[in-house]
Amino acid sequence: MESADAITLAERVLGRFAAPIAHASKPFILGLSGLQGSGKSTLATAMIDAARDRGWSAATLSLDDVYLTRAERQTLGRQVHPLLSTRGVPGTHDLALLASTLDALDKAAYERPVSMPRFDKGHDDRYAEPLWPEVPQPPMLVILEGWCLGLDPQAEAALAEPINALERDEDADGVWRRWVNAKLAEYLPVWRRLDALVLLQAPSWEVVARWRDQAEWSLRARGEPQAMNKDEMARFLQHYERLSKHALDTLPAKADMIVTLDRDRHRIG
Template sequence: MMSKRDASTALDALAQRLLEIFSNQVLAEPRPYLLGLSGLQGCGKSTLARTLVRQARGRGWPAQTLSLDDGYLGRRARARLAARAHPLLATRGVPGTHDLRLLHETLDTLADASAAHPVALPRFDKGHDTRKPPSRWPQVRVPPRLIVLEGWCVGVPPQSEAALHAPINALERDEDADGRWRRHVNDALTDMQDLWKRLDALIVLQAPDWPTVCRWRAEAERPLREREAPHAMDDAQLRRFMQHYERLSRHALHSLPARADVLIRLDAARRVTAIRTRPSLGML
């Protein structure tokens, strides 16, 4: 197993290589370069996003990371959505539980950030399962040259109508028998395509398979339990929670490699086993 020091060194090297491949494009853009970073739960995308931003700043590039998770609707908003559309929408995560207007407005205004007119970056508190108050959002006072938009379903296309017919797990079979929830989610994913169209490039961290993703997500939940966070999940709750994500996660595993500008394949220990780039970007 890789030590923490070796893992950190490998991550720094990966981030450095990625910035090299995108350097010319980033520097040529008159506006912030929007780099999508997609990866299923627990794959390390948030850590890679922070490393990319840190190293970009080391190059003298103002840079920011924006997480799709920070656009989640709060508990009360999701409760209203669940009452109106479907009870399963009370659980955060799937398309339809994000505030797309907030994400678009944040991206729109970052290019004009200044000391006189700072831009607040939204933040979501997963331990309390709701959005942090705006007074606790970090302020951006310099227009970024690079923005890394990271999230578990960044770049994922909607499914076909035929793919929605059969339930794929117990949650869909027992709590979405008529398919109304999964169709709502798919419609919301269609709406998210406008957000993906803003991306200048897409990096995909490709997990080996869905069972590995579930194990990674369980590892990520452990610190919340240890801190006794109010909304930390036990094993049974986490299994049910993950079934909300299963359909689109499996869809992402199949659909994203063809859409990636840079595809980074991971093994079960999150080690990079292969990197593929589009020919137009050159070789890493």
């Protein structure tokens, strides 16, 4: 999503929810859901700027910010299933940290600022806590964004057959996907905290996979050691494929506002 498009869309979203945000007695939590590469972070940043232009205090938090530490995920990989060492799927987030952060924002004060978790994807671990930004007062608006935000678990019958090579070769008995699906149910109390849900709806899973690969292009061009090559990226994306397709099919019915995107991440309509 280009910056100019994000600015225009940010104003449109805030205009849609302006009244409930302005009259809320506690921070208004606006959920922003969209699959990988759909422009969530760009839009969230534009929304923060637009909110502040209106005189609203605002803060943003991503599900990516509350991933379990690398050590914690490695432990899951040993104790539950090796695929859980890879961040991203439900069960690899620290829901207690997310809940306590959202709870604390309502009580933020200059003498008691709230530290907002941040995750370093380059090192696949959280930033040290002293590096987390602080919120010194209760924000009027909190933007919570994430790729699976608002998603319900799949039906048990949908889990029976593998949908890609990763599931077929590395989760043949379905232990990983069933564990992830069960963990997704534990996210529902977080979804219920959302005052509204905005959905960036991608055209298809194939387009999402291309978007996510594009994010690695600059890293590859610079020779960054953490950059994934095409084969590594293809495998990485298979961790997300099942629930991403589920999101494409089911989230539109749950969203309060849908932003339909074309293949180039431009808004349709």
